[in-house]
Amino acid sequence: MPIDDKQTRQRNDRVTIRTVAAHAGVSVAAVSKVMRNAYGVSEALRAKVTDAIDALGYRPSRAARGLRGRSFTIGVLLIDIRNPFLPEVIAGVNGVLAPSHYQAMIGVSDARVQLETSLIESMIDYKMDGLILVAPRLPAEIIAKFAVQIPIVAVGYHAAGATAFDTVNADDQRGAEIAVEALLACGYRDIEMLSLGEREGHAVSVVRQREIGFRRAMQRGGLGSSAPIGKIPIASPKREEAMRRFLSRKDRPRAVFCWSDLDAITLLSLAREMNVRVPEDLAVIGYDNSSTAALGLVNLASIDQSGRELGQVATRALISRIEGRSAAEHIFQIPSLVSRNSLVRSRDTEQG
Amino acid sequence: MPIDDKQTRQRNDRVTIRTVAAHAGVSVAAVSKVMRNAYGVSEALRAKVTDAIDALGYRPSRAARGLRGRSFTIGVLLIDIRNPFLPEVIAGVNGVLAPSHYQAMIGVSDARVQLETSLIESMIDYKMDGLILVAPRLPAEIIAKFAVQIPIVAVGYHAAGATAFDTVNADDQRGAEIAVEALLACGYRDIEMLSLGEREGHAVSVVRQREIGFRRAMQRGGLGSSAPIGKIPIASPKREEAMRRFLSRKDRPRAVFCWSDLDAITLLSLAREMNVRVPEDLAVIGYDNSSTAALGLVNLASIDQSGRELGQVATRALISRIEGRSAAEHIFQIPSLVSRNSLVRSRDTEQG
DNA sequence: CGTTATATGGAGAACGTTCTACAAATCATC
DNA sequence: GATGATTTGTAGAACGTTCTCCATATAACG
Numbered sequence: 001m002p003i004d005d006k007q008t009r010q011r012n013d014r015v016t017i018r019t020v021a022a023h024a025g026v027s028v029a030a031v032s033k034v035m036r037n038a039y040g041v042s043e044a045l046r047a048k049v050t051d052a053i054d055a056l057g058y059r060p061s062r063a064a065r066g067l068r069g070r071s072f073t074i075g076v077l078l079i080d081i082r083n084p085f086l087p088e089v090i091a092g093v094n095g096v097l098a099p100s101h102y103q104a105m106i107g108v109s110d111a112r113v114q115l116e117t118s119l120i121e122s123m124i125d126y127k128m129d130g131l132i133l134v135a136p137r138l139p140a141e142i143i144a145k146f147a148v149q150i151p152i153v154a155v156g157y158h159a160a161g162a163t164a165f166d167t168v169n170a171d172d173q174r175g176a177e178i179a180v181e182a183l184l185a186c187g188y189r190d191i192e193m194l195s196l197g198e199r200e201g202h203a204v205s206v207v208r209q210r211e212i213g214f215r216r217a218m219q220r221g222g223l224g225s226s227a228p229i230g231k232i233p234i235a236s237p238k239r240e241e242a243m244r245r246f247l248s249r250k251d252r253p254r255a256v257f258c259w260s261d262l263d264a265i266t267l268l269s270l271a272r273e274m275n276v277r278v279p280e281d282l283a284v285i286g287y288d289n290s291s292t293a294a295l296g297l298v299n300l301a302s303i304d305q306s307g308r309e310l311g312q313v314a315t316r317a318l319i320s321r322i323e324g325r326s327a328a329e330h331i332f333q334i335p336s337l338v339s340r341n342s343l344v345r346s347r348d349t350e351q352g
Numbered sequence: 353m354p355i356d357d358k359q360t361r362q363r364n365d366r367v368t369i370r371t372v373a374a375h376a377g378v379s380v381a382a383v384s385k386v387m388r389n390a391y392g393v394s395e396a397l398r399a400k401v402t403d404a405i406d407a408l409g410y411r412p413s414r415a416a417r418g419l420r421g422r423s424f425t426i427g428v429l430l431i432d433i434r435n436p437f438l439p440e441v442i443a444g445v446n447g448v449l450a451p452s453h454y455q456a457m458i459g460v461s462d463a464r465v466q467l468e469t470s471l472i473e474s475m476i477d478y479k480m481d482g483l484i485l486v487a488p489r490l491p492a493e494i495i496a497k498f499a500v501q502i503p504i505v506a507v508g509y510h511a512a513g514a515t516a517f518d519t520v521n522a523d524d525q526r527g528a529e530i531a532v533e534a535l536l537a538c539g540y541r542d543i544e545m546l547s548l549g550e551r552e553g554h555a556v557s558v559v560r561q562r563e564i565g566f567r568r569a570m571q572r573g574g575l576g577s578s579a580p581i582g583k584i585p586i587a588s589p590k591r592e593e594a595m596r597r598f599l600s601r602k603d604r605p606r607a608v609f610c611w612s613d614l615d616a617i618t619l620l621s622l623a624r625e626m627n628v629r630v631p632e633d634l635a636v637i638g639y640d641n642s643s644t645a646a647l648g649l650v651n652l653a654s655i656d657q658s659g660r661e662l663g664q665v666a667t668r669a670l671i672s673r674i675e676g677r678s679a680a681e682h683i684f685q686i687p688s689l690v691s692r693n694s695l696v697r698s699r700d701t702e703q704g
Numbered sequence: 705c706g707t708t709a710t711a712t713g714g715a716g717a718a719c720g721t722t723c724t725a726c727a728a729a730t731c732a733t734c
Numbered sequence: 735g736a737t738g739a740t741t742t743g744t745a746g747a748a749c750g751t752t753c754t755c756c757a758t759a760t761a762a763c764g
Contacts (some may be wrong), residue, residue, distance in 0.1 A: 038723085090433050106458035126478070268649055393713085412750080413749085419750080
């Protein structure tokens, strides 16, 4: 068997598609067909091949696959790994992917545009099959440019006009409205929003969307069109300083809507420290319904946008796009309120 | 120019090494040499090639690279993305990698051995250059088997005897000792540990190490050799049930050491709910010094093991291994105590 | 000038897949 | 049983790199 000799010559013991073909006594192409369950494979052939695969413990090389066809990997780009909302999204993605033969690889950009770009490029260079970008910082035109090379779904990124890629979002405008409506229903009138400072002014960001919703709901509630929105810097220690300043203001409002739980929880901590009672002196409502908010010690009312569900929906959208859909989809989920003690103190949890 | 024609024929506009070579008027091999800055490249050639690269915006395909040589990617395997300790490790890894030409790709195993195995295999199949496994569930022999195929550093995994791969750990025995010593110093005698239930009995796990340290410190403190260790299940709702049972026990100890902040914080929440005062009725000390523990509302004393530093050290170890080191290294960091109100109430934060 | 060393660039064979053409075999149909 | 349609399997050319030889060109030396 001169053909077999070629195998024996290999010094490396990696099991390749050729090893399998030789072991099963069929061609390389046949094995490939079985792997990709392509058309034109008899039961007999399939059996022979899968037996050989099992016997040898063959795993196709992802690198080689990527060079030619599918790599069966999708890339997930996370802006930041500390925000407890993001792990939920990942959980959703993994949940949908688990039963399929796709796998997720995650990159963390730490909110740096430079790193974000190079990670996306890497993922393209790896010939990944598709990308899920979670709250990306890049402008829509750049993302559209990448989307020519690879299917992309953006999560937490408002670009309803995009035609080159899909978006999956919680309706952030509506979420903010729900928060305001809840505060109004509790009888609060003197309401302010604490939003994110910095220059991430892109209308695409969830923050700006929440501001829009806040303004609209306030106006609708008859509370002036110039509803006050405070800006909190993102980085310590300026962040804490700004919050302290807010808490010690003479004209501090009666209720506050924070753009994210992360801020709301820090605010709660500082309020306790500065003897501002919540909710008696200040009602607080956050956004994300993170696990920390649910803690008895924290008890923060929050808008739930189910990151897990967003992750699931985004993954399904991406797969359908990988499998051929070309028209852009822009999907919205409706968030909901989770009421807790920071909004109004419930009877059964009177302070112990 | 018949050679150039071959280029023009390409329907796809991807810029490959061949495009660059043609544009610079040199051979493919020359470009490759410049990319890998290999020996035997004149300044003139280098200039021509880098000019062409800049002009065309060329990026080498990672997939193709992986097929032959280095891919300049390292894989990080996370057991769970919800534990706030892990993002810190990632931050450390990314910090060290940022200035280099390496990049990190993260996989999340959700603590499932099956998924963990297949992710490791995928990363190998991608021809990644090395792997950092954070708190893996796999037994040491299996990891050693993988380590033959790819450089591996395990973090939060006690296998000091391993010769095939490196480990980087906080000294978990010592950490537990520090916790006990702190409790003893505060005058508590009636001390118990709340550990993790389930069958993750491998001596490799950080949990078991902390138990050993706890026992030793208790014994050294003259508090019997059979120091009581309670087991808390990992999943809701059994987890909360077990904690409630602990809190309402008649013979509840005066102080408790929790194997992780995650548990300690839930315990704190339930204690508040059940009118058990902390630290007056029960002193609590956790492990990880997570950001939640540091919140004013939570104020949990904890053992700090700087995940960021572990990530940094692990990354440096991995790179040195990739670059040729073959003798195994087992590195330890010494954890430290962060005292907060759950241990002993400080004067300036008397309950508001 | 001839000989040998050294520096520089190039040809072309891997790497492990996918996938297009095509050949061979089998089945239907009249 | 001849013809055409369908099914099943194979050869072999990509894919975009790396890297091992080789072929020059230049320098060094007697």
